[in-house]
Amino acid sequence: AQKVTQAQTEISVVEKEDVTLDCVYETRDTTYYLFWYKQPPSGELVFLIRRNSFDEQNEISGRYSWNFQKSTSSFNFTITASQVVDSAVYFCALSEGRDDKIIFGKGTRLHILP
Amino acid sequence: GAVVSQHPSRVICKSGTSVKIECRSLDFQATTMFWYRQFPKQSLMLMATSNEGSKATYEQGVEKDKFLINHASLTLSTLTVTSAHPEDSSFYICSARETSGYQETQYFGPGTRLLVL
Numbered sequence: 001a002q003k004v005t006q007a008q009t010e011i012s013v014v015e016k017e018d019v020t021l022d023c024v025y026e027t028r029d030t031t032y033y034l035f036w037y038k039q040p041p042s043g044e045l046v047f048l049i050r051r052n053s054f055d056e057q058n059e060i061s062g063r064y065s066w067n068f069q070k071s072t073s074s075f076n077f078t079i080t081a082s083q084v085v086d087s088a089v090y091f092c093a094l095s096e097g098r099d100d101k102i103i104f105g106k107g108t109r110l111h112i113l114p
Numbered sequence: 115g116a117v118v119s120q121h122p123s124r125v126i127c128k129s130g131t132s133v134k135i136e137c138r139s140l141d142f143q144a145t146t147m148f149w150y151r152q153f154p155k156q157s158l159m160l161m162a163t164s165n166e167g168s169k170a171t172y173e174q175g176v177e178k179d180k181f182l183i184n185h186a187s188l189t190l191s192t193l194t195v196t197s198a199h200p201e202d203s204s205f206y207i208c209s210a211r212e213t214s215g216y217q218e219t220q221y222f223g224p225g226t227r228l229l230v231l
Contacts, residue, residue, distance in 0.1 A: 037222075043205055045158075045222040091157065101148065102209070102220060104158045 002027045004094050004105035012111040013082055020078045021108045023092030029053075034068065034075045035093040035102065045091075051075065079110075087112045116142050118210045120223035127198055128231055134194045135226045137208030143188035144210035148220070149181075152205040164191040198230040 003026040013019045025034065036048040049059060051068055059066045063083075067076045079086055092105040117140040127133050137147055145166045150158040162183055163171040170183035182194040191210075195202050207225045211218055 042224075043227070044224040045207065047222070050219075101160055101163065103160070106157045109155075 006105035008108045010109040029096040037091045040088045116221045118223040124227045126229045139210040142212045146211040147191040148209045150207045
């Protein structure tokens with residue numbers, strides 16, 4: 001069975017600090033997809049990234065970066081120079097095979113303090 | 115990117131009534147759509163997979179007679195909460211799967227907040 005664990009329930013950092021959100025996943029499939037979504041207070045999910053299991057390259061997009069390590073089954077997300085607008089709930093998620101059901105972690109609520 | 119809409123965005127109803135939520139893919143066809151439920155400060159939980167032209171597949175613990183799903187066309191899936199009760203109050207989110215060549219991507223709708231009084 002697939003499973004996603006986000007051990008950090010809530011994190012608070014001061015603006016401009018870097019912050020890393022952890023994600024550990026479990027799956028028996030060799031082909032799977034990992035996702036990160038942002039959910040601001042409005043509730044609408046904002047897609048951040050999708051990574052397939054065969055691509056272990058780390059990714060950087062502006063202030064966002066992702067570290068995918070199959071050896072530790074982790075897909076961590078780092079925000080550098082955090083801003084107040086980054087405050088939201090962040091979900092890590094997993095789907096197996098051909099992008100079927102997406103299973104979400106419990107989310108990490110991130111507070112960026114001015 | 116592709117757009118998925120939901121209607122209504124917010125609904126308040128009395129206990130015992132039925133509520134229908136629509137999920138539409140606006141610029142692509144979706145043979146498969148998914149329905150999620152999110153209680154306050156909790157994660158999204160998959161309720162069911164909606165397949166165009168066939169019966170929905172429900173996740174364990176989800177009552178199919180209470181949450182009726184109809185995927186009547188390639189761009190529309192509806193979720194009807196029958197005989198709603200206050201414990202059904204939640205945020206309902208749909209997603210639609212687009213297949214483009216070898217790539218499959220899911221796009222999420224903006225969600226529907228249901229409050230049952």
